[in-house]
Amino acid sequence: MFRLSRRFAIALATTSSVLASPVLAQSDFASCLQDIKAEAMRQGVDGSVADRAFQGLTPDRKVVDLDSRQPEFSLTYAKYVGNSVSADRIARGQQRLAQNRSILDTLQGQYGVPPQYIMAFWGIETNYGGYMGDFLVVRSVATLACMTKRREFFSNETVQALRILSLNHMTSPQMRGSWAGAMGNMQFMPSTFMKWGVDYDRNGRIDLWHSLPDAFASASNFLRGIGWKPGLPAAEEVFLPQGFPLDQADTTIEKPVSAWAAMGVRKAGNAALPTVDAPSSILLPAGFRGPAFILYPNFKAVMNWNRSTLYALAVTILAQQIAGGPPVMQMPPADDEPLSRETVIDMQNRLARLTLYTDEIDGLLGPKTRSAVRLYQKRIGMPADGHPTPEFVRRLQQQR
Template identity: 40%
Template sequence: MIQVVRNLTLAVIFMAVPWLAVAEENAEKGEEGFTAYVEQIKQEALADGYKAETLETAFAGVQFYQRSVKADRNQPEFKLTLDTYLPRAVPEWKAKKAVEMYEQHRELLEKIGSEYGVQPRFIVALWGIETNFGSFTGGMDVISALTTMAYEGRREAFFKKELWHALTIVEEGHIPIEQMKGSWAGAMGQAQFMPSSFMSYAVDYDGDGRKDIWGSQGDVFASAANYLKSVGWRDDVTWGRQVQLPEEFDTELASLNVKKPLSEWQELGVRRYDGGDLPQRDDIEASVVIPDDKQGRVFLAYNNYDALMRWNRSHYFVAAVGYLSDRIRFPR
């Protein structure tokens, strides 16, 4: 009876959410179904104008990544807060290494920062948070990861679009297929760009004819800077700052959709974390962001906070990048 109820429940869920039925069916088919799916993908790509040679090269070693499916479906079983997340994302050794890497690449970073209007410390901070300064970019074959996620079915349209962009990258010769490595979801290289972001923002900064976000430091830094510039980055302001709220603060005002001049936040009782007045700049509008609750960390988010949210729509991610950039600016 329990099994009957379970099957009936699943049937109702599947009727309400069609992708669940597809995902369950594909999971049961396993690798045998994946092989047939790959052939289907190749025929679709061929019909869309991709060269047969490109497809043979790209899919020659394609494989089903059960790890990608598990990573996509599994959710954390414990609740993080910003106070527990930040020490993990930015341990002391990473803050020190960020300063070292900034100094090591200072000339290149300052040149790129000047050209794109992005403070170099933010380029280094993104590099550090995303891939530990290029040392952990993910070792999974990007074509396999994207094809697996499309086959899994939950977000097939999204991952097929990314797969098509990845095939374009292969066809344009930016990276040999055996070096096209990334995360379980297909995020690539030291910048961890999805293929669509690569197509929109990657830069051939060193002028060798390839946009190499895997191995060219100039391409990596310039691509990150180009992304930020393209989504509205300002190099005359920082990302935000931690602040104190008055006891009576209306938390309905805490939203990136609510923007006020700093003078208005000052009038509403918002203060620097040390209790001092907010900066006296009429050209800056900001939002109040409360990632956890009023007892946790609270930020006044400037324009660049929004830009970082375009990179990764997570307040924790933005706080980690911002915090690391501050540690580069003010090393201890």
């Protein structure tokens, strides 16, 4: 699961960093490394550190191959969350929480992040440390910097990896991670490591691979830094009243929690929503026939960790059940099917011709595509939930 979610995160997080410059040929790799070394030295890295890290370095063709692959299908809510929130992962998360309760409670006091969320991130990112990746991080990020179009983003990640080597008493072979450079129990990119890593055990180095205190404290520090605030969960399942305006179920629409309550929205199980005025949104990840969720401000912090809505939902649902809460009550529709990237591209093109979609034709089923879907659903009299069912796709394709 970690490999899929991390790949999805990198794809989304770096879309805006794609440059127009051509992909470098392998013969230019050494020259590219020298440019990175020069920037690293400007940021205080001794040149000898870069020389040792780059000595004999060649591009990793497997990394280039993995980067060039695009997911063929957009995952459904049921498939993504079903894979992420398994009974085994819940049970293991509860076991790990009990084993580390003392330090997790201490960290909650310092950073405000509940222990079940740290366990949920850990479980989804690396299956509780079971798979952290075995790619050489410096080689991976240097390959992505010099052999793909995302040079700016990954050049910086390579510089930050060199800074880690310089400041953290590590060697390049010790620094291993995913094919895209994510490292350790929590899968931090080098830049995240440098900004948010914590030497909690005070042994003189930040070790996200072998020191759980460092890993948990770094994750807590990161979440606090990207917006986590104590007081509310990230999201909760809700029941919508009959006649609820589906066009209001959109992450771009925020209302005070009290406003949703006044519209008849209640927690799943029929309990009242919290009596707070925090801004919140309603999400229907599988359309109006599936579960509904209210997204509190902390959901944005989870999204800042990984820009996938389904990832953020999976973290929230897993955290709730690790803490002993109930599973999601409303099942997703059994006929909900993934859409191929080709289908989404065709859908975006057709919606663009109808002047309903004005963003990039990228084959990704993001918020802007769903907003365009909702507009067309309204036009043709379908429930405007922004969820493109096979029936919606068929009717859109019949549009002339």
